[in-house]
Structures are given as structure tokens and as C-alpha cells.
Amino acid sequence: MLKDDIPIESDILSNLTQHMKEKEGHKNQLSTSHLSTSMAPVLPSSPALAGPYQRIHPATSLQPRRSSTMQTRCIHQSIYTGQPSISSTGFSRTDWQTSCAILSSKAILESFPIIPSSSNGHVSTDDNNSSSPSLEMVPVPNLPRPLSLTNSDLSSSPTHGSQLRVAYQGAPGAYSEGAATTAYPNCQAVPCDQFDVAFKAVELWIADRAVLPVENSLGGSIHRNYDLLLRHRLHIVGEVQKSVHHCLLALPGVRKDRLTRVISHPQALAQCEHTITALGLNVVRESFDDTAAAAEYVAASGLRDTAVIASARAAELYGLQVLEDGIQDDPRNCTRFLVLAREPAIPRLDRPFKTSIVFAHGKEGTSSLFKVLSAFAFRDIKLSKIESRPHRFSPIRMVDDTNFGTAKHFEYMFYLDFQASMADVRAQNALTEIQEYTSFLRVLGSYPMDMTPWNTSSDSVPSNPSANSC
Ligand SMILES: O=C(O)C(=O)C[C@]1(C(=O)O)C=C[C@@H](O)C=C1
Numbered sequence: 001m002l003k004d005d006i007p008i009e010s011d012i013l014s015n016l017t018q019h020m021k022e023k024e025g026h027k028n029q030l031s032t033s034h035l036s037t038s039m040a041p042v043l044p045s046s047p048a049l050a051g052p053y054q055r056i057h058p059a060t061s062l063q064p065r066r067s068s069t070m071q072t073r074c075i076h077q078s079i080y081t082g083q084p085s086i087s088s089t090g091f092s093r094t095d096w097q098t099s100c101a102i103l104s105s106k107a108i109l110e111s112f113p114i115i116p117s118s119s120n121g122h123v124s125t126d127d128n129n130s131s132s133p134s135l136e137m138v139p140v141p142n143l144p145r146p147l148s149l150t151n152s153d154l155s156s157s158p159t160h161g162s163q164l165r166v167a168y169q170g171a172p173g174a175y176s177e178g179a180a181t182t183a184y185p186n187c188q189a190v191p192c193d194q195f196d197v198a199f200k201a202v203e204l205w206i207a208d209r210a211v212l213p214v215e216n217s218l219g220g221s222i223h224r225n226y227d228l229l230l231r232h233r234l235h236i237v238g239e240v241q242k243s244v245h246h247c248l249l250a251l252p253g254v255r256k257d258r259l260t261r262v263i264s265h266p267q268a269l270a271q272c273e274h275t276i277t278a279l280g281l282n283v284v285r286e287s288f289d290d291t292a293a294a295a296e297y298v299a300a301s302g303l304r305d306t307a308v309i310a311s312a313r314a315a316e317l318y319g320l321q322v323l324e325d326g327i328q329d330d331p332r333n334c335t336r337f338l339v340l341a342r343e344p345a346i347p348r349l350d351r352p353f354k355t356s357i358v359f360a361h362g363k364e365g366t367s368s369l370f371k372v373l374s375a376f377a378f379r380d381i382k383l384s385k386i387e388s389r390p391h392r393f394s395p396i397r398m399v400d401d402t403n404f405g406t407a408k409h410f411e412y413m414f415y416l417d418f419q420a421s422m423a424d425v426r427a428q429n430a431l432t433e434i435q436e437y438t439s440f441l442r443v444l445g446s447y448p449m450d451m452t453p454w455n456t457s458s459d460s461v462p463s464n465p466s467a468n469s470c
Pocket residue numbers: 169170173174175176177213216222244265267268289290291292335
């Protein structure tokens with residue numbers, strides 16, 4: 001178990017040198033045959049699919065994508081038609097009616113009678129008439145369906161092409177999609193319904209990169225991705241720091257005083273906690289897998305008592321109105337995303353680099369951390385992040401004291417980011433030294449630091465989702 005999930009890299013420096021030697025070879029293979037059959041895993045293909053992003057089992061469209069922490073009713077259905085490009089057109093009235101039929105069969109709309117629509121496909125609403133709430137028909141565009149572990153998306157044949165495919169967690173309009181297009185402006189962004197699906201998509205050559213959030217300036221660390229970094233063998237090849245500008249969205253015509261709940265990604269809810277209270281909204285907060293999926297859910301379900309915290313781009317994509325703009329508790333709200341790839345980046349010295357490592361302490365327990373940190377301080381290497389997570393395979397250490405009983409110490413994995421390249425001899429020496437104090441050490445990646453100038457302006461309605469860096 002331990003062997004499978006946590007590679008013990010006792011000689012990291014020689015591994016790194018080996019990687020660097022092999023790198024050129026891999027680069028050649030990748031550029032000549034992006035997904036050559038000799039390198040790609042043998043995957044069963046599905047003739048029914050035109051691409052890897054299409055829904056396989058219609059039944060899965062009724063699977064909820066809300067977080068497991070959700071307490072209330074949950075019928076999330078995607079009404080994507082599987083087109084791999086983002087388009088705001090092409091959602092026909094028949095599609096919409098089919099979707100409504102599915103929704104109503106699940107009783108979510110039982111109390112929301114559908115008013116016959118006008119010729120333009122929209123229903124006029126009288127929001128003051130709270131006794132008979134009506135369904136605003138918001139056409140939801142054809143958007144790529146997120147990859148999912150619950151269907152066979154991940155075993156479908158990857159499409160071959162020259163465009164870089166970048167996996168992210170969430171639906172189109174999620175902040176992670178913006179981070180993906182910031183990192184790779186001309187990429188094909190590939191939505192995935194869970195973080196580990198994005199990891200797998202890269203491992204299975206369905207995507208070339210994954211862009212995943214690891215921390216936010218207000219909400220803190222996204223622990224799941226730290227844990228997944230250790231379980232998977234992808235390399236960190238870059239970082240993107242993205243300004244996150246939240247909006248309060250609802251169906252057109254909905255008034256704030258009619259709202260009873262706000263749904264969003266738990267991070268987004270945390271980042272807007274004080275503002276939501278300050279707005280005087282009498283709402284319960286409920287978590288959802290991602291901000292854009294929450295927006296899609298409200299639009300597709302015609303929920304007039306529910307607002308969403310999501311981006312202005314999600315409002316545009318799903319036809320919602322912006323009730324409040326910029327509701328994050330701090331205008332500098334920023335999320336840091338990591339870029340992951342199958343091959344490591346080549347460490348360089350001609351620009352600022354960061355290196356991320358993970359280690360478990362040695363026999364001395366958590367006190368080893370002092371020594372590890374001093375190895376960096378001694379060489380004047382700056383640390384930019386430290387995170388600890390439970391040591392899943394050895395979570396508790398018992399220390400018997402014959403006089404007093406048994407002390408139970410929790411064991412940790414420490415994640416550290418330091419500001420130096422692995423090509424820097426100081427970093428190499430520091431890692432050589434800390435091998436003495438650690439029982440496990442792995443270099444997660446050495447990669448260019450995001451040095452984009454701070455910019456929180458003009459991101460309320462971005463025409464280009466990649467325009468907002470911190
Ligand atoms: O739900 C989204 O839109 C995401 O991209 C996820 C996510 C996150 O996981 O932190 C990304 C950035 C924001 O901090 C809020 C949510």
C-alpha cells in the first residue's frame with residue numbers, strides 16, 4: 001500500500017539528474033507524436049463518442065454533482081449536449097423542454113409551475129407574486145460535459161490534435177477554467193467533475209496538463225489537492241495566481257429579499273462569508289462541487305429562491321443576472337493554482353523558480369521540522385508556503401513513558417515551497433542535508449514562479465477569462 005501510493009525517493013538528486021537527461025528524449029517524442037499509440041495507454045474506444053468529453057450514460061446526467069456535505073435535495077442534471085466547444089447558441093427549445101421534463105420528473109419543480117413561454121423562449125415573471133413562483137426559462141448553452149469517474153469518460157479514446165488540452169475541475173465558467181486559459185491561452189480547456197478526474201485525465205493522456213487550485217488568500221489551502229499530489233505521480237510544472245472576483249447571481253427578475261439560500265463551492269462561500277452577512281441576506285449556505293455547476297443548476301432548475309456565488313462569466317454562460325458584483329471579503333482575493341504534467345519542467349537559473357517538496361519527518365518526530373527549515377535558512381533560501389497533512393499510512397506514533405503511560409503523537413506529511421530552482425546548488429545541498437532528517441522525501445516539481453503584476457481591476461465582466469491575474 002505504502003509502496004504503491006507513496007514513492008520513496010531516497011536519492012532525489014540522482015533521480016532529478018536522470019529526469020533531466022531523459023527530458024529531451026520525451027520532448028522529442030511528444031512533439032513528433034503527441035499521442036502516439038506507442039506511448040499512449042491502450043484505451044477502449046467508444047464509437048458512439050465523437051470526443052472524450054461527451055456523456056456516455058444518459059443516466060449519469062441525473063447524478064448530483066454537489067458536495068457530499070450537502071444536506072438538502074439534490075438533483076443536478078447536466079443538459080450539455082456534448083459539444084466540445086463553448087458556445088452560447090444552439091440550445092433548442094426541444095432540448096430545453098426535455099430538460100424540464102427530466103427536472104419535473106424528479107419533483108424538484110413540483111412547486112414551481114411552468115408558465116407557457118413567450119415566443120422568444122423566455123417567460124415573463126412577476127417576482128412580487130411570491131405565492132406562485134414561476135420558472136424563468138433560461139437557455140443553457142451547449143458546453144462541454146465535465147469528465148467524470150462515474151461514467152466511462154476516462155476510458156474513451158483521447159482525441160488527437162495539436163491543441164494543448166488542459167484539465168480543470170468544474171464546469172465551464174469555473175474559476176479554474178480561467179486559470180487554465182491563463183496558463184495556456186490557446187488551450188482546449190477540459191472540464192472534469194472532480195479533482196482526481198483531472199489528475200487521471202493527464203495520466204491517461206486524455207489531457208496534457210491539469211490546472212488545480214491549492215490555496216486561496218482568504219479561504220486557505222485546498223487540502224484535497226495536497227493529498228492527491230502525493231497519490232499521483234504528476235509533476236508541478238508551473239503556477240498561476242488568479243484574482244477571484246465573485247458575484248451574487250440569480251435568475252433574471254429575482255429579488256434579493258426573496259432569496260432563502262446561497263449555493264456555491266465551499267471555498268467561494270468562505271471567501272464571501274462576511275459580505276453575505278453584511279448584505280442582510282436571510283439565507284442558508286449550501287456547498288456545491290464548483291461555482292459554475294451551481295450556476296448551471298439554478299438556471300436549469302429554475303430556482304427562484306436560490307442565489308449562486310460564481311463568476312461574471314458563469315452569469316453570461318448560464319443566463320443569470322448579477323445581483324451583486326465583487327462580493328469577496330477582500331478585493332485582493334486570489335487563488336493559487338498549480339499546473340501539473342506527466343514530465344517535470346527543466347529547472348533553470350535565468351528566472352525566479354519555486355520548488356515544491358513533500359516529506360515525512362524522521363525518528364525525532366515533528367521536531368525534525370526545525371532542522372529541515374534551518375537547512376533552508378542557513379542557505380538563505382526563502383520559503384513561501386508550508387502545509388501539513390495527516391500521514392495517512394502511519395497517522396499515530398505511540399511513545400511509552402513507563403511512569404505516565406503512552407503518549408500518542410499525530411504524524412504528518414509536510415509540504416514545503418521554497419524560492420529556488422533545483423538547478424541551484426544551494427537547493428541541491430539543502431535537499432541532500434534534509435534527507436538526514438526525513439524518512440520520506442519527494443520533489444513535486446521545480447517550476448517558474450508566477451511573476452504577473454497584480455491586477456484586480458476590470459474583472460467584473462471579463463471578455464477574456466484569462467485576463468485576471470492577481
Ligand atoms: O468552483 C470554482 O469555480 C473553482 O474553480 C474552484 C475554486 C476552488 O477550489 O477554490 C477555485 C477558485 C476559487 O477560490 C473558488 C473555487
